[in-house]
Amino acid sequence: MRAGIAAQALRAHRWAFVGPASTQLVAAMVLSATLTLRLTVDGSPDLLDALTAFALIAVYLTILLVGVTMNAAIAQQARDVALLRAIGATPGRIRRAVALEAAVVALPAGGAGYLLGLLAGWAWLGSLVDHGLAPAGARFTPEPLLLAPILGVLVVTSTVGALIAAVRPSRARPAVALAEAETRRPRFTAVRAAFGLLLVAGGVTLSVSIADLAPDAADDAAFFVMLALCVGVGFLGPFVLRSAVAVGRPVLALAGGTGHLAADSVAVLSRALSGALVPLVLAVAFAGVKIAVHTTTTHVTGRAGPAAEAWLDYSGTTVYCLFAAVAAVNTLATVVVGRRRDLALLGLAGATRGRVLAVVVCEAGIVTVTGLVLATGVAGVTLMPMVHTALGTWMPYVPTTTLAAGVLVTAAVVAAGTVLPAALLTRRPPVREVR
Amino acid sequence: MDDTPVVADGLGRRYGDRFWALRDVSLAVPAGQFVAVMGATGSGKSTLLHCLAGLDRPTAGRVRLAGRDVTRLREAALTRLRRDRVGFVFQSYNLLSTLTVSRNVLLPARLGGPRITPAALATILDAVGLSGLGDRLVGDLSGGQRQRVAVARALVTRPAVVFADEPTGALDPTTGGQVLRLLRDAVDRDGVTVVMVSHDPLAAAHSDRLLLLREGRLVADTRTPDAPSISALLAVAA
Numbered sequence: 001m002r003a004g005i006a007a008q009a010l011r012a013h014r015w016a017f018v019g020p021a022s023t024q025l026v027a028a029m030v031l032s033a034t035l036t037l038r039l040t041v042d043g044s045p046d047l048l049d050a051l052t053a054f055a056l057i058a059v060y061l062t063i064l065l066v067g068v069t070m071n072a073a074i075a076q077q078a079r080d081v082a083l084l085r086a087i088g089a090t091p092g093r094i095r096r097a098v099a100l101e102a103a104v105v106a107l108p109a110g111g112a113g114y115l116l117g118l119l120a121g122w123a124w125l126g127s128l129v130d131h132g133l134a135p136a137g138a139r140f141t142p143e144p145l146l147l148a149p150i151l152g153v154l155v156v157t158s159t160v161g162a163l164i165a166a167v168r169p170s171r172a173r174p175a176v177a178l179a180e181a182e183t184r185r186p187r188f189t190a191v192r193a194a195f196g197l198l199l200v201a202g203g204v205t206l207s208v209s210i211a212d213l214a215p216d217a218a219d220d221a222a223f224f225v226m227l228a229l230c231v232g233v234g235f236l237g238p239f240v241l242r243s244a245v246a247v248g249r250p251v252l253a254l255a256g257g258t259g260h261l262a263a264d265s266v267a268v269l270s271r272a273l274s275g276a277l278v279p280l281v282l283a284v285a286f287a288g289v290k291i292a293v294h295t296t297t298t299h300v301t302g303r304a305g306p307a308a309e310a311w312l313d314y315s316g317t318t319v320y321c322l323f324a325a326v327a328a329v330n331t332l333a334t335v336v337v338g339r340r341r342d343l344a345l346l347g348l349a350g351a352t353r354g355r356v357l358a359v360v361v362c363e364a365g366i367v368t369v370t371g372l373v374l375a376t377g378v379a380g381v382t383l384m385p386m387v388h389t390a391l392g393t394w395m396p397y398v399p400t401t402t403l404a405a406g407v408l409v410t411a412a413v414v415a416a417g418t419v420l421p422a423a424l425l426t427r428r429p430p431v432r433e434v435r
Numbered sequence: 436m437d438d439t440p441v442v443a444d445g446l447g448r449r450y451g452d453r454f455w456a457l458r459d460v461s462l463a464v465p466a467g468q469f470v471a472v473m474g475a476t477g478s479g480k481s482t483l484l485h486c487l488a489g490l491d492r493p494t495a496g497r498v499r500l501a502g503r504d505v506t507r508l509r510e511a512a513l514t515r516l517r518r519d520r521v522g523f524v525f526q527s528y529n530l531l532s533t534l535t536v537s538r539n540v541l542l543p544a545r546l547g548g549p550r551i552t553p554a555a556l557a558t559i560l561d562a563v564g565l566s567g568l569g570d571r572l573v574g575d576l577s578g579g580q581r582q583r584v585a586v587a588r589a590l591v592t593r594p595a596v597v598f599a600d601e602p603t604g605a606l607d608p609t610t611g612g613q614v615l616r617l618l619r620d621a622v623d624r625d626g627v628t629v630v631m632v633s634h635d636p637l638a639a640a641h642s643d644r645l646l647l648l649r650e651g652r653l654v655a656d657t658r659t660p661d662a663p664s665i666s667a668l669l670a671v672a673a
Contacts, residue, residue, distance in 0.1 A: 079528050086490055086525075087588070088518025088546040090511040171510065175482075175491035 019069030028113025033121030066161030199232030237274020262362030283324030332417025347430030447495030522589025
């Protein structure tokens with residue numbers, strides 16, 4: 001029956017469900033931490049509003065990201081879906097099976113996320129008390145009854161996201177789907193490049209034009225500057241990555257054949273990898289802007305800003321960045337899982353497992369550096385008018401230790417989406433992958 | 436006309452803006468006939484099979500399959516027609532590799548198709564030489580055994596037509612011959628209609644009728660001669 005197909009797909013494509021599951025885990029974590037605090041702590045009105053906002057963000061981002069990751073999951077099962085469609089599964093049956101898969105994954109992921117969220121919430125409450133956002137005697141009291149509504153919300157949001165994701169693949173003609181499972185060649189079109197250039201140019205222009213506005217208006221407009229730049233970067237992603245490879249090749253050549261292999265594969269995979277650049281750049285740039293606004297203020301005025309406000313700002317940034325990191329890791333991991341045969345072929349052609357992983361590490365390095373450079377550019381263009389209107393300086397300031405931490409976290413996120421899955425996928429002898 | 440399981444009229448299929456993979460193909464396959472479709476790579480034989488079987492929609496012309504105009508059917512109705520009246524054997528990736536032999540054969544029924552009794556399942560597994568292997572995972576079977584599972588799944592619903600796309604393409608001649616004899620037996624014993632695409636003259640020699648495609652057009656439609664004559668015919672067509 002329906003459940004039969006779904007269970008079958010779950011067993012055969014375990015990798016495909018890491019994406020939806022990790023999204024659901026993070027969502028459950030955020031919901032569990034924020035809702036428990038909302039119910040049990042008598043905090044300031046600002047804090048309570050912020051907690052509600054974080055919970056709503058989590059719900060919204062879950063629908064979006066489960067949709068995106070389920071789409072990748074279905075793509076990995078394209079052949080099975082095509083076979084099932086050919087021998088008699090209607091589009092509706094495929095959609096229901098996909099929704100059921102997402103809902104089934106949501107239960108264990110949600111349960112684990114709920115427990116992790118209790119830990120995170122407990123640690124978070126400590127910092128809130130330290131920053132005067134919660135009363136000194138506030139105690140973190142887990143509320144077991146919250147588990148059921150959190151799982152309910154996850155199942156509903158995941159089902160909605162999965163149903164949306166399944167509409168197109170479920171309607172594909174089986175003959176087309178059977179052929180597409182073999183060959184699919186996306187192109188980098190002129191239209192795409194034009195859109196990207198237009199958005200980047202628009203973002204920079206807007207940034208220049210708001211530099212003389214009042215601080216509040218400039219802050220509001222800065223959000224659109226960043227959005228335009230990030231989406232623009234997303235459009236230009238394949239081109240940017242290929243340029244990065246061209247510029248970086250002399251450096252990569254120092255690593256010999258490994259470096260060349262990595263450069264070649266990033267150039268070939270530039271389109272797929274650029275899907276990970278958008279969340280990566282968005283998260284790093286967003287976090288950079290949020291942090292730099294406070295650190296520059298402290299640096300220029302010589303006195304600390306309102307600590308409570310800054311801490312709430314950082315908390316919200318962390319929630320956004322968590323989801324962005326999940327999206328980036330999943331997109332990268334999807335690319336690696338899609339290449340498992342290629343990695344196996346490298347092995348068959350004579351590369352040791354260490355050499356194969358070294359290639360992947362080099363690729364991760366290219367993506368990390370490109371992402372950081374782009375994010376610095378986006379954050380810089382966004383910040384300059386903000387700090388100019390507020391503080392009269394053009395130069396944002398961020399402490400070196402914070403910068404170093406940012407670089408390390410970004411590298412860790414990229415590695416989690418590339419090196420980690422590659423290491424897990426290359427455990428089996430390569431000849432078993434290419435059967 | 437209604438009891439003719441496969442009828443195509445002025446069939447055309449265009450890919451992209453201008454490439455016609457199939458051009459103005461008309462044919463009728465009467466019940467109980469074993470038809471082989473041959474032609475060079477890119478001659479349109481797989482496209483023809485996909486359009487006849489309702490796996491793809493033609494750009495021009497009409498297809499009647501088991502008495503229904505598939506070019507007019509909506510996707511869900513077309514899917515049910517395939518499930519209930521049509522069997523498929525592809526070159527590879529025929530089966531869900533984490534299911535057992537029996538569950539793969541029962542797949543059309545589990546997707547809502549006609550019920551299959553345990554006796555019918557045992558009979559079909561016996562007919563394809565797999566009795567006793569029902570509980571094995573298909574991932575553990577040999578290539579020839581897997582194709583026999585695919586044939587069993589295609590035949591178990593007693594379909595009006597079985598479409599086979601290079602069913603022996605991945606098999607050695609001996610193993611391939613066993614699979615083809617299964618299809619031949621189904622035609623002779625149960626009156627099943629088979630439309631098979633192949634590039635192998637030895638495979639095509641099992642058929643009753645030979646269709647030859649070149650650049651998307653039907654260039655020959657004859658009684659199937661023996662394998663050497665088929666090879667000669669292919670050489671002339673190329």
